[in-house]
Amino acid sequence: MSDTRFDDVRMRGFLRRADVDTVLTLLDARTSALPGEPVPLSEAAGRVLALVVTSNVDVPAFARAAMDGYAVCAADTADATPTAPRALTLVGESLPARPFSGEVKAGQAVRITTGAPVPLGADAVLMAELAELEAADRVAARAPVVSGKHIVRVAEDVARGSVVLPSGRRLRPQDVGLLASIGTATVTAVRRPRVAILVTGHEVLPPGAVPEGHKIVDSNSPMLAALAARDGASVLPVRYVRDDPAAVREALVTAAQQAEVILCSGGTSVGTEDHAPRAAAELGELAVHGVALRPAGPLGIAFLPAPGARRDASEPPTLPVVLFLLPGNPVSCLCAYDLFAGRVVRRLGGRSWELPYRTRALPLARDVPSTVGRVDYVRVKVEGNEVVPLGTGGASNLSTAVAADGFVLVPAALGHLTQGENVTVWLYDA
Numbered sequence: 001m002s003d004t005r006f007d008d009v010r011m012r013g014f015l016r017r018a019d020v021d022t023v024l025t026l027l028d029a030r031t032s033a034l035p036g037e038p039v040p041l042s043e044a045a046g047r048v049l050a051l052v053v054t055s056n057v058d059v060p061a062f063a064r065a066a067m068d069g070y071a072v073c074a075a076d077t078a079d080a081t082p083t084a085p086r087a088l089t090l091v092g093e094s095l096p097a098r099p100f101s102g103e104v105k106a107g108q109a110v111r112i113t114t115g116a117p118v119p120l121g122a123d124a125v126l127m128a129e130l131a132e133l134e135a136a137d138r139v140a141a142r143a144p145v146v147s148g149k150h151i152v153r154v155a156e157d158v159a160r161g162s163v164v165l166p167s168g169r170r171l172r173p174q175d176v177g178l179l180a181s182i183g184t185a186t187v188t189a190v191r192r193p194r195v196a197i198l199v200t201g202h203e204v205l206p207p208g209a210v211p212e213g214h215k216i217v218d219s220n221s222p223m224l225a226a227l228a229a230r231d232g233a234s235v236l237p238v239r240y241v242r243d244d245p246a247a248v249r250e251a252l253v254t255a256a257q258q259a260e261v262i263l264c265s266g267g268t269s270v271g272t273e274d275h276a277p278r279a280a281a282e283l284g285e286l287a288v289h290g291v292a293l294r295p296a297g298p299l300g301i302a303f304l305p306a307p308g309a310r311r312d313a314s315e316p317p318t319l320p321v322v323l324f325l326l327p328g329n330p331v332s333c334l335c336a337y338d339l340f341a342g343r344v345v346r347r348l349g350g351r352s353w354e355l356p357y358r359t360r361a362l363p364l365a366r367d368v369p370s371t372v373g374r375v376d377y378v379r380v381k382v383e384g385n386e387v388v389p390l391g392t393g394g395a396s397n398l399s400t401a402v403a404a405d406g407f408v409l410v411p412a413a414l415g416h417l418t419q420g421e422n423v424t425v426w427l428y429d430a
């Protein structure tokens, strides 16, 4: 199968590159959250709710004491003072899950502990500090309490029928606690996208090896695996692929059966061993090859058919597998993940499309040269209250991204950024 756009690239290099915004628009249009799956509450923290959660119960289901003390009729205490306390007859006790079974009448009190059901007839809890136990059956109120004081009302926390959490919510620890309180055992969470990582290049050794001769150690896959895991993916074991058209093709076919996103490192460009773009064009739609971006210009994006067709028309069409052909240079890999692949991983997992980095607006310490029509991903340091650019070159030197506090993006519309102007820095650390 021949693809005109692909042949153009293969023969003459990257003559036309897609602009960053066009690529983002394409990815935005072609991706959406994966369907939900049941997840036990014990594993739900950090997951994204696929469905709204509505409560079937009131919490609390009974009026309960908010203080240790005495359940009383508030009116009885109206005139009570420390010097003229009001004596009440103690008729029983209410403990958590062991309520007082009778009813409190005027002039009576029931000893109560925090969390215990407030007995019928009582409408306030007098704190122990404001009462004096005078005998086994007599307590004196030394201060007045108003009706409702220190009582947690029925449904004060959660009302039956109310929305507890919206769909799309990334569950925080307190969310999981609240879900437990309404009797939730399982939530419906957006399925975590499965990410396959393929590494091409016969020069690369797996992590753990020591660089030797002309061989280098694969730094891309550990970085990509960590990025994808951060973004909520379930990362499949890394696969090393020979620089051979049939091997690359077979690896892509297999990965497309196992994952929703494929990150393929290296072999993206127009060299004689760059087989991934051709294989992608043959297996699916090579929608992008070459982006007006530095680094990561050779980035390719393809949509491969997902395994399994939908069973009937009522089901949403199966989303394609998104394949990212990531340039081999490690900083390019990082940049392409940050700007494109990460958004797709997060989107499929029901998370935000936005970059997951905190931003700061600070003045630039130096001019940053760029080119109109191209976005530049500039590693920067924040020194004092200034942004110091570390340059866009040296995409093979990962140490520049390690030294950086974050990055600045030079928009395509600008030929350079000027010293002193305020720029947005995306900070790598949270």
Ligand SMILES: Nc1nc2c(c(=O)[nH]1)N[C@H]1C(S)=C(S)[C@@H](COP(=O)(O)OP(=O)(O)OC[C@H]3O[C@@H](n4cnc5c(N)ncnc54)[C@H](O)[C@@H]3O)O[C@H]1N2
Pocket: 013, 014, 199, 200, 201, 203, 204, 216, 217, 218, 219, 220, 221, 265, 266, 267, 268, 269, 270, 271, 274, 295, 296, 297, 298, 326, 327, 328, 329, 330, 332, 395, 396
């Ligand atoms: N005619 C053109 N040639 C190239 C262009 C271009 O626009 N026109 N762009 C250059 C740029 S920029 C990059 S980036 C590379 C991207 O090429 P590939 O994706 O095919 O990457 P490789 O050639 O396989 O590797 C590039 C570089 O990165 C090292 N590498 C590869 N894999 C890993 C890994 N897993 N861990 C660490 N380092 C890795 C590899 O040894 C190379 O040094 O194309 C240019 N050519």
Ligand code: MOO
Pocket: 294, 295, 296, 297, 298, 327, 329, 332, 395, 396
């Ligand atoms: O992606 Mo290349 O720098 O742009 O190394």
